[in-house]
Amino acid sequence: SHPTVTLNNGITIPQVGFGTFKIPADDTQRAVESAIGSGYRHIDTAAGYYNEAGVGAAVRASSVAREDLFVTTKLRNGDQGYESTLTAFENSRVALGLDYVDLYLIHWPYPSEGLYVETWRAFEKLYADGVVRAIGVSNFLPEHLTTLLESADVVPAVNQIEVHPTFQQRSLASDSRAAGITVEAYSPLGRGEDLESDVVVAIAEAHGVTAAQTVLRWHVQNGHIIIPKSTDPERIASNLDLFGFELSAQEMADITGLETGQRLGSDPATAAFTQYR
Numbered sequence: 568s569h570p571t572v573t574l575n576n577g578i579t580i581p582q583v584g585f586g587t588f589k590i591p592a593d594d595t596q597r598a599v600e601s602a603i604g605s606g607y608r609h610i611d612t613a614a615g616y617y618n619e620a621g622v623g624a625a626v627r628a629s630s631v632a633r634e635d636l637f638v639t640t641k642l643r644n645g646d647q648g649y650e651s652t653l654t655a656f657e658n659s660r661v662a663l664g665l666d667y668v669d670l671y672l673i674h675w676p677y678p679s680e681g682l683y684v685e686t687w688r689a690f691e692k693l694y695a696d697g698v699v700r701a702i703g704v705s706n707f708l709p710e711h712l713t714t715l716l717e718s719a720d721v722v723p724a725v726n727q728i729e730v731h732p733t734f735q736q737r738s739l740a741s742d743s744r745a746a747g748i749t750v751e752a753y754s755p756l757g758r759g760e761d762l763e764s765d766v767v768v769a770i771a772e773a774h775g776v777t778a779a780q781t782v783l784r785w786h787v788q789n790g791h792i793i794i795p796k797s798t799d800p801e802r803i804a805s806n807l808d809l810f811g812f813e814l815s816a817q818e819m820a821d822i823t824g825l826e827t828g829q830r831l832g833s834d835p836a837t838a839a840f841t842q843y844r
């Protein structure tokens with residue numbers, strides 16, 4: 568079986584998960600069934616992806632036991648606030664058709680609205696009620712983590728952020744880890760853009776693997792939790808086939824050297840209400 572990481576409350580999460588951002592609702596059940604069939608045991612979705620129903624249908628149709636699968640979903644920006652969070656969680660749970668969710672994340676801090684601390688109190692209630700096995704955040708910058716930790720009873724288990732060779736956020740990742748918060752890397756392939764790098768292509772050729780496997784192996788050797796996304800069954804399978812080769816220290820350093828500081832996704836400090844709402 569594949570490696571897992573232990574979160575700050577003792578539960579384990581498979582290190583390689585299946586991402587579903589931008590997978591259309593109608594394609595999602597098929598893609599997630601393909602992922603589970605290839606051996607993925609960790610699926611990442613969000614209310615704002617509008618594909619939770621397909622994720623849940625695939626999980627429920629699977630012959631893999633529910634307790635052997637790890638399902639993450641996220642709260643949309645427009646649902647922040649205490650009561651609205653409780654309602655939104657119930658809507659997600661019903662859309663998924665699951666009794667519980669393994670990990671529930673605040674999707675964006677959305678600081679202009681000023682509701683993420685109040686929202687976190689609702690997350691703590693859901694956690695205490697046992698309908699989520701762990702709670703965390705996504706796209707939180709250091710100032711948002713600091714504000715949250717000042718009043719939180721439960722330290723977030725996870726901060727899910729954009730991390731890939733050309734945008735690694737090493738300082739934010741180490742700040743998160745120092746607070747006991749595990750980092751999950753989204754867009755681990757840089758939305759496919761990091762696969763064009765000559766450095767990556769040369770290392771892939773040297774190992775007889777694909778550029779995607781090379782970048783994902785770099786994440787694995789760095790200890791990152793990753794959620795690569797694909798709708799292609801062969802890519803879905805190969806993106807989990809990362810444990811038969813090893814990058815040298817020099818190859819790791821060469822990929823780390825691809826940092827540009829250029830974010831591909833939204834800036835969490837300003838991410839607009841209209842996104843993922």
Ligand code: A2P
Nearest residue numbers: 754755756757758759779795796797798799802
């Ligand atoms: P597709 O869904 O057509 O396979 P990220 O996970 O960083 O967001 O990257 C997702 C993007 O990378 C998607 O455009 C996806 O396209 C592409 N992708 C995923 N896996 C591979 C792969 N093994 N080889 C090439 N492109 C890939």
